[in-house]
Amino acid sequence: MISQGKYVRFPEGKTKAVTLSYDDGVEQDKRLIEILKKYQMKATFNISCGCMAEEGCVYKKGEIFRRMSLHQCKETYTRDICEVATHGFTHPYLTELETVMVMDQIVCDRIGLEETFGAIISGHAYPYGSNNDKVAEVLKLAGIDYARTVYSSETFGMPEDWLMWKPTCHHDNPKLTELTDKFLQKEVKQEVQLFYLWGHTHELEENNNWSVIEEFCKKMSGREDIWYATNKEIYEYMESYRHLRYSANGKMIYNPTCSDVWVEIDGEVHKVGVGEKNTLNFRK
Numbered sequence: 001m002i003s004q005g006k007y008v009r010f011p012e013g014k015t016k017a018v019t020l021s022y023d024d025g026v027e028q029d030k031r032l033i034e035i036l037k038k039y040q041m042k043a044t045f046n047i048s049c050g051c052m053a054e055e056g057c058v059y060k061k062g063e064i065f066r067r068m069s070l071h072q073c074k075e076t077y078t079r080d081i082c083e084v085a086t087h088g089f090t091h092p093y094l095t096e097l098e099t100v101m102v103m104d105q106i107v108c109d110r111i112g113l114e115e116t117f118g119a120i121i122s123g124h125a126y127p128y129g130s131n132n133d134k135v136a137e138v139l140k141l142a143g144i145d146y147a148r149t150v151y152s153s154e155t156f157g158m159p160e161d162w163l164m165w166k167p168t169c170h171h172d173n174p175k176l177t178e179l180t181d182k183f184l185q186k187e188v189k190q191e192v193q194l195f196y197l198w199g200h201t202h203e204l205e206e207n208n209n210w211s212v213i214e215e216f217c218k219k220m221s222g223r224e225d226i227w228y229a230t231n232k233e234i235y236e237y238m239e240s241y242r243h244l245r246y247s248a249n250g251k252m253i254y255n256p257t258c259s260d261v262w263v264e265i266d267g268e269v270h271k272v273g274v275g276e277k278n279t280l281n282f283r284k
């Protein structure tokens with residue numbers, strides 16, 4: 001019998017994770033990606049396929065909001081550290097649309113992004129943060145697994161509702177440094193902890209505060225207890241954990257998924273490998 005408790009652990013038994021989420025597919029995302037590469041961190045980029053710039057588009061001097069073209073997006077969001085997710089085909093207020101139009105906005109964006117990136121796209125960020133239960137329901141029917149809101153939780157818990165995923169905070173949140181330090185210092189005994197940062201990279205140019213993101217990544221990077229992941233990786237890992245199967249006395253754990261899962265049981269971390277032959281067995 002499991003006498004004290006059972007908690008999910010991230011890959012390799014890590015207790016914390018950090019993810020970033022940036023919207024609108026603007027040129028400044030390239031600079032963020034360079035920073036992420038330097039610090040070996042990952043992010044999810046939310047893009048509206050119907051709003052991309054025309055190929056060869058030249059912006060006026062001083063224009064800050066510079067969306068990229070399809071070709072530029074394809075070159076920018078490399079698969080190793082970037083996930084691409086939907087953001088509404090034409091970036092509308094989804095709550096103002098009829099159900100069929102919400103469906104159209106999501107499906108058209110998915111199809112466009114999937115054709116461009118050759119990957120199954122199942123994430124979303126609500127344009128303007130505009131959401132309600134009806135929109136979330138349509139997202140689900142359109143095959144979206146998780147969707148980011150703009151409500152800062154200022155906490156590090158895993159989402160209770162994946163289609164109403166509240167980030168920890170925006171990069172301009174005055175509490176960013178305080179929250180970062182709190183997260184890094186936190187000793188994890190029970191539930192895993194997640195720091196979820198969101199924003200728009202054109203804001204960093206507009207406010208001339210790239211140092212904020214550079215400082216954040218510098219502080220958060222290179223930690224043995226942190227898993228650096230995209231939104232999708234976190235969602236899929238938690239889904240694998242949810243699919244573990246247990247014997248009634250808790251002494252056997254079988255992992256029917258396709259990725260290894262780590263669990264902490266009564267204070268000890270165990271890897272539950274894929275498949276029946278790797279069933280974790282405490283009977284012996």
Ligand SMILES: [Zn+2]
Nearest residue numbers: 023024127128
């Ligand atoms: Zn947006």
